[in-house]
Amino acid sequence: MIRDEFYVLSNGINIPKIAFGTWQVKPGDEAYNSVLTALKLGYKHIDTALAYQNEESVGKAIKDSKIDRKELFITTKLPADIKGYNETIEAFNTSLKNLGLEYLDSYLIHAPWPWSNVGLDCKAKNVETWKAMIDLYNKGLIKSIGVSNFREEDIKPLVEATGFYPQVDQIRFFLGNTQEATYEYCKKHNILIMAYSPLATGNLLKDKILNEVAEKYNVTPAKICLRYCIQRGTLPLPKSTHEERIKANLDIDFEIKKEDMDKLNTIRNPELDRPYRS
Numbered sequence: 001m002i003r004d005e006f007y008v009l010s011n012g013i014n015i016p017k018i019a020f021g022t023w024q025v026k027p028g029d030e031a032y033n034s035v036l037t038a039l040k041l042g043y044k045h046i047d048t049a050l051a052y053q054n055e056e057s058v059g060k061a062i063k064d065s066k067i068d069r070k071e072l073f074i075t076t077k078l079p080a081d082i083k084g085y086n087e088t089i090e091a092f093n094t095s096l097k098n099l100g101l102e103y104l105d106s107y108l109i110h111a112p113w114p115w116s117n118v119g120l121d122c123k124a125k126n127v128e129t130w131k132a133m134i135d136l137y138n139k140g141l142i143k144s145i146g147v148s149n150f151r152e153e154d155i156k157p158l159v160e161a162t163g164f165y166p167q168v169d170q171i172r173f174f175l176g177n178t179q180e181a182t183y184e185y186c187k188k189h190n191i192l193i194m195a196y197s198p199l200a201t202g203n204l205l206k207d208k209i210l211n212e213v214a215e216k217y218n219v220t221p222a223k224i225c226l227r228y229c230i231q232r233g234t235l236p237l238p239k240s241t242h243e244e245r246i247k248a249n250l251d252i253d254f255e256i257k258k259e260d261m262d263k264l265n266t267i268r269n270p271e272l273d274r275p276y277r278s
């Protein structure tokens with residue numbers, strides 16, 4: 001079953017195939033309750049970020065779940081506007097403290113540039129940041145390191161400066177918005193893609209082709225979206241604040257046939273087709 005399955009990262013670390021996403025989940029009761037519910041229902045991997053401002057609630061839910069830390073996989077992210085060696089170490093320590101953890105399973109640079117200045121050339125700063133991440137990784141404080149919203153041209157300078165490839169790239173990935181160039185680059189270099197907004201933040205679910213395929217398999221459109229990510233070898237991070245949906249999103253043990261994957265690949269939605277969150 002998907003809930004018990006793993007991908008293996010390039011450094012040999014096992015990573016659960018599906019994660020519970022917490023972007024846009026409000027700090028406090030909403031984040032605490034939804035993460036605790038997810039953990040109780042069998043999610044082993046929780047994705048958060050310092051910028052989501054819900055790490056403390058996520059950490060409290062992790063603690064209260066009483067699940068053995070070794071069973072869990074926790075991902076968080078360095079805010080996009082914090083770059084530089086010392087700044088990275090400091091933000092990492094803040095996240096660790098917020099989460100109440102002694103180590104992270106994955107730590108990602110949230111974006112190549114600050115969200116307030118998308119496209120700004122931050123190559124040199126990203127390299128400094130990457131060096132700090134590598135040092136934390138070598139100390140065993142992070143089990144895997146990576147990036148988010150990075151494309152080939154953003155990743156290459158990191159590798160050229162350090163020889164160290166990210167183990168993960170978390171990108172906006174869903175039907176009709178699969179960023180094929182980044183996808184191919186990551187496949188080639190054994191970088192696992194974490195698919196954020198796998199349901200296009202809910203905006204894809206009325207798509208005609210998606211609904212035709214969902215009907216054929218007698219499942220909801222959401223399940224087709226998630227299963228599609230898995231069959232492309234990516235790791236979806238569905239988010240929900242409703243228990244029945246949190247549960248349903250984990251129950252995706254069926255196989256979409258190739259002909260239907262091909263059909264899903266014809267989905268085009270110009271309104272949703274963009275590489276970054278908005």
Ligand code: A2P
Nearest residue numbers: 197198199200201202222238239240241242245
């Ligand atoms: P809610 O939190 O009210 O359940 P994404 O994971 O792409 O960011 O999408 C999250 C959005 O999709 C949220 O608005 C969430 O709403 C909704 N959602 C999550 N799971 C499902 C589902 N199984 N069916 C329908 N909508 C869902």
